[in-house]
Every structure is written in structure tokens, then in C-alpha cells.
Amino acid sequence: MPNRPDLDPNASPEALQFLRDYRENQYARPSVAVDIVILTVVDTELKVLLVRRAEHPFRDMWALPGGFLRVGDMYDDQGEDLDDAAFRILAAKTGLDPAVLRNNKVHLEQVYTFGKANRDPRTRVLSVAHVALVPPQLVPLVHPGSASAEVTWFLVSDLPAVMGFDHGVILEKAVERVRSKVDYTNIAFSLVPLTFTVSEIRETFEAVKGDTFDLGNFRRKFNRMVTDGIIGEAPGKRVGRSGPPARVYRFRA
Amino acid sequence: MPNRPDLDPNASPEALQFLRDYRENQYARPSVAVDIVILTVVDTELKVLLVRRAEHPFRDMWALPGGFLRVGDMYDDQGEDLDDAAFRILAAKTGLDPAVLRNNKVHLEQVYTFGKANRDPRTRVLSVAHVALVPPQLVPLVHPGSASAEVTWFLVSDLPAVMGFDHGVILEKAVERVRSKVDYTNIAFSLVPLTFTVSEIRETFEAVKGDTFDLGNFRRKFNRMVTDGIIGEAPGKRVGRSGPPARVYRFRA
DNA sequence: TAAATAGTGTCTATAAGACATTATCTC
């Protein structure tokens, strides 16, 4: 038994450290889940899609839709990319066709990886959290991917008191990410139909931020985006419940 | 063999899907590495700590310091938290004592999880990338954690032409994160000693952003932080190579 | 004395917040 650092009383701490790291690589590995915070804005309210768990643990409790990263057999196949897994799971859990997701420019973005020990009672599971932004026209098409599952859109302002796993924390972090990015990116346009009025996009902002904006000031900011070419006018006008018909716009690029 | 969906020609796609997901959970799992982009600012230059790989794959190439997440035996122990793993690996790779890291308020933050298949030729490995900000007074204390490893501070503006794995991409993403957060958070104060002059903190900003700032305008912004109580005056003055002695400040909270 | 740095002040442009105003539609 020559030169085994763990059996050598004079082995350096570094040698022991190396051996431990090496063995970890050889031995136990975590499962990796991809959980997705699927958000939309309908009727000026920010909503999130939750599924009721049919199995233990946390049976009958609400949780985020998710699935496991597919890893190949490790010999000739290493499995799917993490990005592809997120897209696959989003399609599976919403029942939407991948082509529909792409055509409607559904925004999908990685948020954070949650890795506390014992966050899943069964075995060690990391969750790579993602957030998806679904435009309202797709919401009626969403249906449970598996026959037994129950899925519901919850108001983000009125969530279940308890959720499975650490999904309440994950949800909070994802919403926070969207709330901040909406100020300095164009992700809000993933939450409206392909054409929209100024009021519609403003109400979407208000739903995401949970606040109201001055109409004139918002329009001024919007007009800057028009002159910058970020937004373009679309043909036609949209008639509301009152007031003059509103101009219709389209997001570019 | 009753009701096995994979053997039932009439099984729904959903049932088959469920079975596949379940089996993935039972079968192959990825390894999870924690790789850390360790940054500092010395002599008005942004630098990153790289290690030369002593083993295959990518032997003799430069790569980010990293290690594997420790997962327990899966029965009575699920191993260490992901956050704890990052801290442990940071301490191991810099040779710095955890107490020293805490006392000097070293900033450590998760950035992104890289999960392309085949990013490691040995087996499926996810990398949970982190970024650490080390103040300059700790730089002389950094030494290789393991006797065989060679570690060097590289200029971020002059990196090795090729790096192991996808570590070039990871490094870029981490630097981008720091460059943007430095504008709306206080992380820059993790890159200066406990007390500093206005010029010193300005040069740190310039090193991170890769740009120069107007002296007067920067000081105006700095003074707002003083009146807001974010920064406080420290006793004494600092004498430079020329010009009058500069006031010394300290970051609060 | 020359050069460099500390520290202050000024002018302008940009954008946000808080309004007010007019026009046009539905009920």
C-alpha cells in the first residue's frame, strides 16, 4: 500500500485535499434539476404558472414546473446542453410546441443555481433556476403536459402560503431579476402581443413593477424608443372602451 | 409486467416522458464543479488568478481555479452547501485562511452555470461559475494551495491566447458582471484597502471599467456618498509622489 | 521653478417627476 496520502501520517494537507477532491469526482454526484418560473401578464396582473405535485415529496403542494437534466451514458454520449434542457422542459410543462415558443419569441433565461444540502429530501439535487416570459396570446394554449398534473396561473401578489422545496425563494429571486431587468433591457416586449398600444405596454410595465406610472412621462420615454428605431409604428388603430383609437406599435429586433 | 408505459404500445407520450425523467433521476448524474474568477486591482490594473493545469485534460494550459462540489454518501449526508463549496475552494486555491477572507470582506458571488455537453472531455461536468474580489493587501499572501500547482496573476487585458475547457468564456462573463455591477452597487470597495483616498478608489473604478473618468465629476459623485453616509472620513492623510496630502476615507457597512 | 496632484466650481445637456391641457371616443 505505497504512497497513499490518506494512510500516510506525514502526508501534507494538500495531498490529502487532492485525494478527497479526486474521490468526490469518482463517487457521489448530485442530480441537477431545471426549474422554471414561467411568468405572464394578463389583465394587468403578473402571474406565474405553478403545478400541483402528484408525488412525494411535498405531495399535493404547489411547486414550480421542472425536470431533470438528461445526462447520457457517459461513454459515447454526454446528454443534452443545459440550455436545451430548459427549453425542452418549458415546452413539456406548458404543452406548447417548440416552434410556437420560438415564433412568439418567448424569453427564457437562466437566473441562479440553488444548491443547499437537503433542499430535496430524497437525494442531493441542485436546481438551476430559469425564468420564462410568455406573451398573453399564448396563455389560452397552455395546458398540463402530463395528464395527471394540475397547473394553474397564480397572481404573483397572491401566492400559495407554502410551496414545495425551496421554490418560494426561487420564485422570489426570479421575479426580482425580471423587475430589475425590465428597466434597462427590452424583455417587457416578451410580455405583450406582437403589436400593442402605448397603454398596453405601460400596463405591462406596471404589472411587472407593481407600481403605476405617469401617463405622459411614460409616453415620452416610449417616444424616445420610437425615434431610436427600437419600436416602429404598425398599421391600423386599436379601439378601446372609451377615448380616441390608439396608435399601434411593433417591437423591432 | 403490468402497466409499464415503455412496454405499452398505447401509452401516452406523457407517460413515456414521465418514465424517462424518472429514470434519468435514478441513473446518470453530472459532476458539478465550482470555478472561481478571482479578480483584484493592483497598480491600476485589473488582474485575474489562473492556475496552470498539471493533469489531463488541457495539461499545461492555464485555467480557472476550481474544485468539485462535495456530495455526501446520499444516505445520512447530502454533503456541503453550494455556497460553502465556493468559499472552501476559494480558500484552498488562494492559500488564504477563511478567517482572513472574512475579515477582509472578500466579495464572493455566483455568476452563472455553464452546462454544455462535452465541455469537459472526461465526463459530464457542470460548472457553477463564481467571481471573487480580493483587495490588494491580500495579494502578496496568495500562494498555490497545492505544492505542484503554478498560479499567476494575469492582466485581464492580456490573457493567455487559449485556456482550458470553456474557461475563457466563463472569465468573460464574470468580468462583464463585475463591470456592470460596479456602477450600481458598492462592490468596488471590495477591491481597495480598508482605508483609501479618492484617487485610489477612482483608479480602481478605472481599472475595472477599462476607462478613465473626469477627476472633478468622480469626486462629486464620491462626495454624494459621503453626505449619504455610505463613506466616512478616516483619521490621517496620505502623502503621494506630488501634490498636497489626500484625505483618507473608509467604507461603511 | 516645474510638474503633478488635491480639491472646488461652472456651464450645458439629458432625463425623470409632477403636473396641466386639449382632442376624441363610448355610453
Next chain:
DNA sequence: GAGATAATGTCTTATAGACACTATTTA
């Protein structure tokens, strides 16, 4: 006509960028 909405305009305040200026130190 009443109420609601579309669209525009005005005044104030906060901040950033460009730049000028004085004071104080070292070499």
C-alpha cells in the same frame, strides 16, 4: 353631456459630461 382615454406640453429637479481654476506638495 359625462366620463374615460389618447396625445402633447410645461416646469422643476437631479445627474452626468466637459472643462476651468486654485492650492499644495515633491523633485
